[in-house]
Amino acid sequence: MSESPIVIDNGSYSVKFGCEPEPYTAFNSLVRDKYGTSYLSNQVAKIKDISSATIRRPHELGQLVSWELESEIWDYCLYNPDEFPRLGITDVAGRDLVLSEACITIPELSKHTDQVIFEEYDFGSMYKTCVAGYVPFVSQDNFRIISGKEDTDDGAAGLKDVKPESDYRDYQLVIDSGFDCTWIVPVVKGVPVYKAVKKLDIGGRFLNGLLKETLSFRHYNMMDESILVNEIKEKCLFVSHDSYFDSFKHKEDRSVEYALPDFQTSVKGYVVDDKNRSKLAENAQTITLRDELFAVPETFFHPEIAQLLNPGIVETILESIAMLPEVLRPLMVSNIVCLGGNFNLPHFGTRLCRELQRQLPTDWTCRIALPTGDCALMGWQAMLAFSKTETYMKNRVTREEYLEHGTEWTTKHRFGYQTWI
Secondary structure, eight states: SSOEEEEEEEESSSSEEEESSOOOOEOOEEOOOTTTEEEEEEGGGSSOOOTTTTEEOSSSEEEEEOOOHHHHHHHHHHHHHOOTTOOOSSSTTEEEEEEEOOOOOOOHHHHHHEEHHHHHSOOOOEEEEEEGGGGSSSSSGGEEEEEEEOOOOOOOEEEOOOOOOOOTEEEEEEEEESOOOEEEEEETTTOOOOOEEEEESSSSHHHHHHHHHHHHHHHOOOOOOOHHHHHHHHHHOOOOSHHHHHHGGGGGTTEEEEEOOOSSSSOOOEEEEEGGGGGOOOOOOOEEEEEEHHTGGGGGGGGGTTTTTTOOOHHHHHHHTSSSSSSHHHHHHHHHESSSGGGGGGTHHHHHHHHHHHHHHOOOOOOOEEEOOOOGHHHHHHEEEEOOOOOHHHHHHEHHHHHHHHHHHHHIIIIIIGGGG
C-alpha cells in the first residue's frame, strides 16, 4: 500500500506510536485520583492532586492481559488529532501495522492480540515480534559504543566512537530493560535465540516499589504516591559510577534536595537548586536524598540489597551467553545493544560494561552500544527502520491470510516463539 505502516511499540509503561520521523508517546495506563475521577493515558497531566492516585495498567508481569483497557488507550492515541496532529489517521482499516510484544508471550494472549488487530481494528496486515528482533535493522549512527578495555583518565570505561564490526548486525546481544522487567535476548541473523533468552525481574516498577519503601521508612509515608515516586526516580536516581561501596564516601556531595508538591505552586515537586531555592516557601516540605540515589538502582547488580536471591544483571547475561555455542560467545559480548527506559539512568551503561568486562576471559572485549538519544524510543526507531525493508514485506501477515488460516496458524507459524524452539 502507498501509505507507510503504523508503528506501535506497545510498552508496559508507555505506548510509542506513529509513522515517521518521530514517534508520539502516551502513558499506557488509566489513573484514578482520590476523588474518583479517571484520567486516560496523557490526560494524567491534568490531575491537580496526584496524592493517593491509583494506576491501572493493561500489562501484568510483562504480559498484555487486558485488551479491554488497551483498546481504550489505543483509541485515545490513534483517533486524537487535537493532541497528536501529525499522525493524521482517520481510520486504521486496511492500514499496515508493525507491532511489538513481550519476548516470550503466552500463546493464548498472543492469539487475543491477533483477533483484536484483525477483527476489531481491521488492519490490512501486521508483523509483530519482540523489540530485540527489530534491533538489527536500525542504523548504527544512532548508537555510541562503550568499550570495556578503553580507559579514560578517571578510570571509567571510555566512551569512544568505535566502528562496529562487519558482522555487528548478524550477532547481537540485546538487553531491553523496561518497566516490568529486563530481557536478555541473543539475536543471530535477525532471529532471537529463544532457548538462550533470560528474564531479570527487575525493572522500573521494581525500582519504584523499592524507592517507595525506602522513602517511607526514612522520610514520609509514600506507599500510595506512585506518580510522585516515579517522578523522583526519573529526575534524581543514578547508577553508581564506581563501585557501590565507594559511592558511600561521596553521598553527602551527591545529595539532592527535593521539594514535595504543595498542589498550589507545584503538582509533582521539583529538585531544589541554586536557581529556584529563592522561590522555596518557608513552610515547604523537602526531603534530602543521599544514598537512596544510587542504592535503589544498584539492585540491578546486587539484588541482595532488596533481599532478593535472584542473580543480578551481569550474572543473567553470563547465563544467557552460556546457552549459546562456544564459538559465538566472545562475538556476542562484543556486540551488546542496550535499550529501554532504565538505561536513561546516568552511568548505567558504563557501569554495566565495566562489571561485565571483569567477569569475562582476558582475551574477550565487552562492547556496549547505547542509544545517543532517549533509550526508551530506540525500540520504536528500530521498528520504523524494519518497516522499510524487504524482510518486512515478505514476512508480514495480511488480513486475508488471517481470515483463511485463523489464529492457530498465525501464532504458530508466523509470530509464536514456538516456531524457533
